Amino acid sequence: MRTKLMIARLCACFLVLPVSGLGDDSAAREGPGAGEKTARRSDAASDPEGQLLVRRARAILQRYFAVSAHVTQSVRLFGQEVIGSGSYFEQRSNQGLQYRLELNVQTKVDEQPSSLLEVCDGRFLWNYRKLQGAETLSRLDLARLQQKIEEAGTSARLRAIDQWPGLGGLAGLLHSFDRAFVFETPESVLLQPQFPAWKLEGRWRPSVLATALPGDQTKAGERKGVEFEQLPPHLPNCVILFLGKDDLFPYSIVFYRLPGSTTTVKAKPNDRPAIRINLSKVRFNEPIHAGQFAYKPGDLDFSDRTEQFLKKLDLP
Numbered sequence: 001m002r003t004k005l006m007i008a009r010l011c012a013c014f015l016v017l018p019v020s021g022l023g024d025d026s027a028a029r030e031g032p033g034a035g036e037k038t039a040r041r042s043d044a045a046s047d048p049e050g051q052l053l054v055r056r057a058r059a060i061l062q063r064y065f066a067v068s069a070h071v072t073q074s075v076r077l078f079g080q081e082v083i084g085s086g087s088y089f090e091q092r093s094n095q096g097l098q099y100r101l102e103l104n105v106q107t108k109v110d111e112q113p114s115s116l117l118e119v120c121d122g123r124f125l126w127n128y129r130k131l132q133g134a135e136t137l138s139r140l141d142l143a144r145l146q147q148k149i150e151e152a153g154t155s156a157r158l159r160a161i162d163q164w165p166g167l168g169g170l171a172g173l174l175h176s177f178d179r180a181f182v183f184e185t186p187e188s189v190l191l192q193p194q195f196p197a198w199k200l201e202g203r204w205r206p207s208v209l210a211t212a213l214p215g216d217q218t219k220a221g222e223r224k225g226v227e228f229e230q231l232p233p234h235l236p237n238c239v240i241l242f243l244g245k246d247d248l249f250p251y252s253i254v255f256y257r258l259p260g261s262t263t264t265v266k267a268k269p270n271d272r273p274a275i276r277i278n279l280s281k282v283r284f285n286e287p288i289h290a291g292q293f294a295y296k297p298g299d300l301d302f303s304d305r306t307e308q309f310l311k312k313l314d315l316p
Contacts, residue, residue, distance in 0.1 A: 095122030
């Protein structure tokens with residue numbers, strides 16, 4: 001049961017990675033229809049073309065006031081296969097960024113699915129899990145977290161993994177990828193028939209990966225890549241993003257755990273992914289009912305994990 005709980009948590013965490021939009025990059029000039037023509041332009045000689053494309057994709061997402069999508073995911077970790085589906089909503093409002101992620105997750109041997117629900121109303125982030133009938137509920141006070149980060153300034157550092165899910169929605173997810181991975185030159189592919197996309201393969205930045213390694217491996221990770229055998233069992237060693245050419249939306253996100261060094265590993269067409277997340281039926285700028293971002297715990301007890309999260313960030 002502990003393994004299934006870890007897998008269930010990873011299903012949500014990898015969709016909305018941390019290192020959110022708490023730090024803000026300059027917005028790109030391109031609009032939502034500029035994906036195709038901007039992919040081949042370089043804004044800075046020192047940045048790989050794939051990196052620039054991820055940043056443009058993030059800037060475009062930040063210009064939408066609402067995004068909704070159907071979510072499907074599959075996970076192969078710890079010797080188990082997990083499938084799931086659900087929905088994702090995000091909306092920018094006077095209360096800040098609000099989002100809702102809801103998934104039903106099931107292994108091949110489970111008689112009933114596990115439920116994952118994360119709701120952010122702009123002030124609190126609620127985290128609900130139902131696994132084999134057992135319910136747990138946690139809450140994070142975002143206003144207090146934001147205050148502490150602002151007080152600490154640049155000394156506050158959000159890790160790219162193993163934290164609460166991202167606070168910046170899908171744009172925050174792409175920001176996480178930009179900070180954590182180095183992306184190669186985009187490859188033109190068909191994600192589906194008649195659906196052109198850019199394929200971007202990314203590998204860990206050694207300095208970021210080092211923060212996820214045990215203490216005795218941290219310095220080695222900062223200097224060079226890490227071999228597959230040295231990785232924690234839940235960590236991927238490369239990621240592939242598929243961005244629609246017309247809108248640069250991240251329609252598919254694929255993580256791999258493959259033999260080799262994190263600096264040189266490259267996924268082949270027949271390699272099986274560890275985690276695949278697909279977003280479909282995507283809608284932009286359609287108003288979302290406020291009830292999607294409201295959560296009431298009712299009689300269910302919950303734990304406030306704000307202090308725990310602040311300690312992970314080394315904030316007083």
